[in-house]
Amino acid sequence: MYGYQLRVTFEESTGGTWPLNIGQVYTTLSRLERDKLVCPLAESGTGQRPYEITDAGRAELALWFATPISHGDRPRDELAIKLALALTTPGVDVGAVVQTQRTATVRTMQEYTRLKHRTDRPADLSWRLVVDAMVFQAEAEVRWLDHCEVSLLRYGPPSVSEKTPVSEQEAGDEAEREAAR
Amino acid sequence: MTVLELRAVHRVHGAGQTAVHALRGVTLTVGAGELVAVMGPSGSGKSTLLSLAGGLDRPTEGDVVVDGTVLGGCSRRGLAALRRRRIGYVFQDLNLLSSLTAAENVALPLELDGMRVRRARRLAQEALCEVDLDGYGPRFPDEMSGGQQQRVAIARALVGQRRLVLADEPTGALDSQTGEAVLRLLRSKVDGGAAGVLVTHEARHAAWADRVVFLRDGLIVDTSGPLDQPEELLTTPGGAG
Numbered sequence: 001m002y003g004y005q006l007r008v009t010f011e012e013s014t015g016g017t018w019p020l021n022i023g024q025v026y027t028t029l030s031r032l033e034r035d036k037l038v039c040p041l042a043e044s045g046t047g048q049r050p051y052e053i054t055d056a057g058r059a060e061l062a063l064w065f066a067t068p069i070s071h072g073d074r075p076r077d078e079l080a081i082k083l084a085l086a087l088t089t090p091g092v093d094v095g096a097v098v099q100t101q102r103t104a105t106v107r108t109m110q111e112y113t114r115l116k117h118r119t120d121r122p123a124d125l126s127w128r129l130v131v132d133a134m135v136f137q138a139e140a141e142v143r144w145l146d147h148c149e150v151s152l153l154r155y156g157p158p159s160v161s162e163k164t165p166v167s168e169q170e171a172g173d174e175a176e177r178e179a180a181r
Numbered sequence: 182m183t184v185l186e187l188r189a190v191h192r193v194h195g196a197g198q199t200a201v202h203a204l205r206g207v208t209l210t211v212g213a214g215e216l217v218a219v220m221g222p223s224g225s226g227k228s229t230l231l232s233l234a235g236g237l238d239r240p241t242e243g244d245v246v247v248d249g250t251v252l253g254g255c256s257r258r259g260l261a262a263l264r265r266r267r268i269g270y271v272f273q274d275l276n277l278l279s280s281l282t283a284a285e286n287v288a289l290p291l292e293l294d295g296m297r298v299r300r301a302r303r304l305a306q307e308a309l310c311e312v313d314l315d316g317y318g319p320r321f322p323d324e325m326s327g328g329q330q331q332r333v334a335i336a337r338a339l340v341g342q343r344r345l346v347l348a349d350e351p352t353g354a355l356d357s358q359t360g361e362a363v364l365r366l367l368r369s370k371v372d373g374g375a376a377g378v379l380v381t382h383e384a385r386h387a388a389w390a391d392r393v394v395f396l397r398d399g400l401i402v403d404t405s406g407p408l409d410q411p412e413e414l415l416t417t418p419g420g421a422g
Contacts, residue, residue, distance in 0.1 A: 099395065099402060099403055102395070102403075103393075103395065103403045103404075103405045104405075105384070106220070106384050106387060106388060106393050106405045107393075107405040107406070109384055109385065109387075109388035110387075110388045110389075110390065110391075110393065110405065110406075112388070113385075113388040113389050117365065117368060117389070120365070135385060135388065136385070138384070139383070139384050139385045142384035143384070146222065149222075150222070
């Protein structure tokens with residue numbers, strides 16, 4: 001298989017959810033060749049160079065499939081950080097932050113579901129499962145947001161925001177009182 | 182065309198200090214070909230909203246309008262007739278009468294409404310075919326899987342002239358694949374011209390709707406609709422991208 005074919009096959013399998021730059025495909029092929037995981041074959045009549053996986057490449061691939069993805073390797077969760085900061089920053093309506101995110105996430109889920117609804121052909125299974133992965137991840141986020149909301153109701157915001165002025169108006173009032181003293 | 186309309190609907194259970202405000206002024210319109218999901222935690226007013234929409238309960242204030250008829254202006258008998266003719270329900274359980282066959286369950290609202298048995302059964306068979314249950318008419322509910330029973334319930338909800346389907350956690354007891362098949366079917370029936378309200382606390386199920394309404398403490402706090410061009414998100418091999 002040569003570079004362009006690899007890109008097309010990858011994108012068909014994943015429904016274009018992870019678009020590949022052709023340059024990136026060739027860079028990766030060169031690295032794989034350097035590491036002896038693939039080997040180049042003779043150029044075709046049209047000037048394309050196909051590659052073949054080596055035994056070492058097959059072993060590496062088997063290892064990749066057999067190894068679970070580590071959560072530690074994923075980027076930090078910006079939403080969790082945002083919620084944590086919202087809780088400790090004066091003047092932020094945490095409930096509104098939660099609801100805004102929930103609406104946006106459900107909207108995204110609606111879009112994915114609408115795409116999924118267009119086809120239930122067996123041939124599209126790999127693509128549908130990729131969309132399902134995104135739907136389930138978004139669902140987990142909504143469930144976590146529900147959990148945050150219930151926790152807020154139960155415990156209320158941390159005391160730091162109770163001690164600190166909660167709006168610019170109040171901050172101004174506080175300053176005036178301070179000046180009057 | 183608007184099929185269901187809730188106009189500034191309030192529902193208060195009890196009175197005085199122990200009064201519970203289940204709904205505090207909810208306004209909602211659902212058109213033909215539209216599926217609206219109502220999401221909210223327990224006690225947010227979801228089930229009250231569905232009962233009012235289906236004429237099973239009356240608002241303390243405000244109006245519920247189905248197919249142009251204000252339910253508050255109907256007699257008990259008139260309301261019962263409207264429910265039989267216009268409104269279908271799909272619940273999590275207790276959907277079907279166990280002593281009746283699938284075809285008899287689907288034909289029941291038509292027969293109760295005075296339709297001749299033979300005609301009602303024919304319409305029921307057609308409705309069962311539409312939900313891919315051709316040949317299942319003579320089976321009793323306990324001879325069918327949970328998913329098949331829910332398909333019968335959807336056939337019954339939309340048999341005859343009924344154009345409004347109200348669903349309360351219709352996939353509750355089903356596994357994810359079977360549940361998705363039920364939602365896919367509900368979606369198709371709505372795309373065919375019915376109006377639907379789906380009450381759920383699961384975002385994955387609500388995502389099948391055109392609009393998602395978020396209910397908190399008896400109030401709509403937010404609404405989510407899909408983008409006009411979801412193709413922009415992905416390239417679909419199904420031909421959209």
